[in-house]
Amino acid sequence: MLVKTYGSAVSGINAFTVTIEVNVSQGIKFFIVGLPDNAVKESQQRMESALNVNGWRWPGRKIVINMAPADIRKEGSAYDLPLAIGIMAASEQIRPDNLHRYLIMGELSLDGSIMAVKGVLPMAIKAKEEGFEGCIFPMCNAREAAIVKGIKIFGASTLNDVATFLETGSGLDEVTVDTDEEFERGLGLNDFDFSEVKGQESVKRALEIAAAGSHNIILIGAPGSGKSMMAKRLPSILPPLTLDEALETTKIHSVAGKIQGGASLITRRPFRSPHHTISDVALVGGGSFPQPGEISLAHNGVLFLDELPEFKRTVLEVMRQPLEDRTISISRARLTTDYPASFMLVASMNPCPCGYFNHPERKCVCSPGMVQKYLGRISGPLLDRIDLHIEVVPVPFNKLAEAPPAESSAAIRKRVMAAREIQTLRYRDETGIHCNAQMTSRMLSKYASPDESGRRILKLAMERLGLSARAYDRILKVSRTIADLEGSERITSAHISEAIQYRSLDRDTWGN
Numbered sequence: 001m002l003v004k005t006y007g008s009a010v011s012g013i014n015a016f017t018v019t020i021e022v023n024v025s026q027g028i029k030f031f032i033v034g035l036p037d038n039a040v041k042e043s044q045q046r047m048e049s050a051l052n053v054n055g056w057r058w059p060g061r062k063i064v065i066n067m068a069p070a071d072i073r074k075e076g077s078a079y080d081l082p083l084a085i086g087i088m089a090a091s092e093q094i095r096p097d098n099l100h101r102y103l104i105m106g107e108l109s110l111d112g113s114i115m116a117v118k119g120v121l122p123m124a125i126k127a128k129e130e131g132f133e134g135c136i137f138p139m140c141n142a143r144e145a146a147i148v149k150g151i152k153i154f155g156a157s158t159l160n161d162v163a164t165f166l167e168t169g170s171g172l173d174e175v176t177v178d179t180d181e182e183f184e185r186g187l188g189l190n191d192f193d194f195s196e197v198k199g200q201e202s203v204k205r206a207l208e209i210a211a212a213g214s215h216n217i218i219l220i221g222a223p224g225s226g227k228s229m230m231a232k233r234l235p236s237i238l239p240p241l242t243l244d245e246a247l248e249t250t251k252i253h254s255v256a257g258k259i260q261g262g263a264s265l266i267t268r269r270p271f272r273s274p275h276h277t278i279s280d281v282a283l284v285g286g287g288s289f290p291q292p293g294e295i296s297l298a299h300n301g302v303l304f305l306d307e308l309p310e311f312k313r314t315v316l317e318v319m320r321q322p323l324e325d326r327t328i329s330i331s332r333a334r335l336t337t338d339y340p341a342s343f344m345l346v347a348s349m350n351p352c353p354c355g356y357f358n359h360p361e362r363k364c365v366c367s368p369g370m371v372q373k374y375l376g377r378i379s380g381p382l383l384d385r386i387d388l389h390i391e392v393v394p395v396p397f398n399k400l401a402e403a404p405p406a407e408s409s410a411a412i413r414k415r416v417m418a419a420r421e422i423q424t425l426r427y428r429d430e431t432g433i434h435c436n437a438q439m440t441s442r443m444l445s446k447y448a449s450p451d452e453s454g455r456r457i458l459k460l461a462m463e464r465l466g467l468s469a470r471a472y473d474r475i476l477k478v479s480r481t482i483a484d485l486e487g488s489e490r491i492t493s494a495h496i497s498e499a500i501q502y503r504s505l506d507r508d509t510w511g512n
Contacts, residue, residue, distance in 0.1 A: 003090045004019055006020065008103055008105060008119075009072065009075070010255055013292070014126070018074065019067075020065065020086050022065050026062060034070040035073045036067060036073075037074065037075045037076070039075065039077045040076070040077070046080055046109070047080060050080075051088070054112040059087065059090075063090075081104055085163070101133040102135060106156065114159065115138060117141060121144055121250055121251050124148040125148055127151055133152060134154055136154045136172065137156070143263065144254055144259050144263065147264050192233040203390055204406075208415065209485065211416045213419070213435055213436035213480070215388055215436070216323065216386045217386065218348065218388070219390050220392065221391060222392075225393065225395075226395070228306055232271065233409065236409035238301075239413070240269075241300060249300045252292050252340070272303050276310040276311045278294065281293065284318050285337075292339050293339070295319065295322050296328065299342055303343045305345070309349055309374055317379060326342040389502060389505040390504065419481065427447075436477050436480045448476040448477060451492055456493075457493050457497055476491075476499075478499040482499060
């Protein structure tokens with residue numbers, strides 16, 4: 001008997017439906033075709049054990065399974081459940097009448113329990129688009145998929161539960177999530193707050209500018225000066241995720257399998273902080289079975305690279321294109337996969353190998369030229385793509401002890417959101433542009449043109465500091481953000497001057 005069940009496969013962060021055709025006929029042997037990988041081929045042993053343990057019969061006949069479209073590789077153990085259900089229906093142990101109504105995915109253990117799989121959110125979105133009545137997923141993934149409105153999501157714990165449900169319509173409960181309520185509940189929750197940071201007002205100002213325009217920033221300072229502490233608090237002053245951003249972020253984390261069991265919608269901006277031993281593939285994504293990398297997991301959030309010069313040069317260089325294009329294309333012989341990568345880069349570093357160059361109290365013991373050599377681990381093109389270079393000076397003990405309570409993240413966030421609203425209105429007619437950091441060179445003359453005095457100051461800085469054309473663009477973008485924070489339509493010389501001072505690491509001015 002020939003029956004069809006329906007599963008799903010993920011490519012990039014989108015899914016496509018896989019039709020699983022199962023034919024049980026006279027003969028012997030088990031065949032599975034349609035470019036299955038080893039994990040799919042090994043499903044025979046898992047399915048046979050699960051069926052026998054739960055009182056079902058493994059057909060002692062010829063079983064042929066085709067997974068269409070047959071020219072796309074099928075990967076992973078998530079097809080166990082639809083394959084097993086197809087075999088049970090084709091061998092007339094359950095009725096096939098309801099199979100066309102549901103998309104089914106899940107990994108089987110030997111005792112028939114159903115284990116978690118990756119990517120159920122894009123699968124549910126695709127199932128809704130293709131008109132399925134519902135989806136049957138592992139119970140621990142059900143809330144993640146249930147944020148998709150307009151389709152029924154059923155969470156299953158065992159193979160028997162699924163078989164009973166398909167036969168009788170009972171045995172599985174529909175899992176529902178109020179997406180709006182879930183989204184509202186998660187807004188405003190932050191583990192860190194700028195009120196805990198004493199002193200460092202100039203650095204807080206720079207971080208506020210970075211948050212207001214979504215600019216990349218690097219913090220340079222001695223060990224213990226508070227670089228990591230302040231970087232971890234940056235998400236607390238960023239505007240809250242919109243519902244569309246939350247769904248897109250959740251989709252990426254779903255594909256990567258990073259959503260904890262029982263969780264549903266990601267409502268806080270991601271903060272990713274990979275160790276400096278990370279490989280270039282782990283950072284940008286890819287691998288034998290392409291997966292999102294850290295830059296995609298930081299989409300709509302912050303990527304924090306602590307001790308930037310300690311990262312391998314090849315790792316840092318692969319970020320240059322994503323920083324500009326805000327997307328990453330993973331190309332392999334058989335496929336090309338695109339992942340979104342619109343993130344804020346926040347980096348930190350010591351000023352020199354010993355860590356005390358320019359320190360107000362401790363003496364730097366590095367030999368001449370070592371500061372420039374240390375900085376040379378970061379390429380000029382990468383530094384050009386970082387809008388703000390901020391020197392962090394340690395706070396003296398008396399200021400730590402006597403400092404009054406600092407401004408809260410909530411107060412800073414209000415100013416940031418006001419500046420972002422100005423930018424949203426300004427770029428409402430520009431496709432894909434939402435904040436100042438995303439402006440193209442063509443748009444600078446229209447939206448970020450300084451007044452005459454500002455233009456003179458910028459020309460003088462370009463000549464004296466030897467700035468590149470990309471640094472020129474970055475200064476104008478940062479100036480535009482500073483003006484937005486002040487509610488100024490025009491970019492003045494004061495805005496230009498403040499933006500120029502945030503270029504500390506330009507080659508001609510640092511380490512000499």
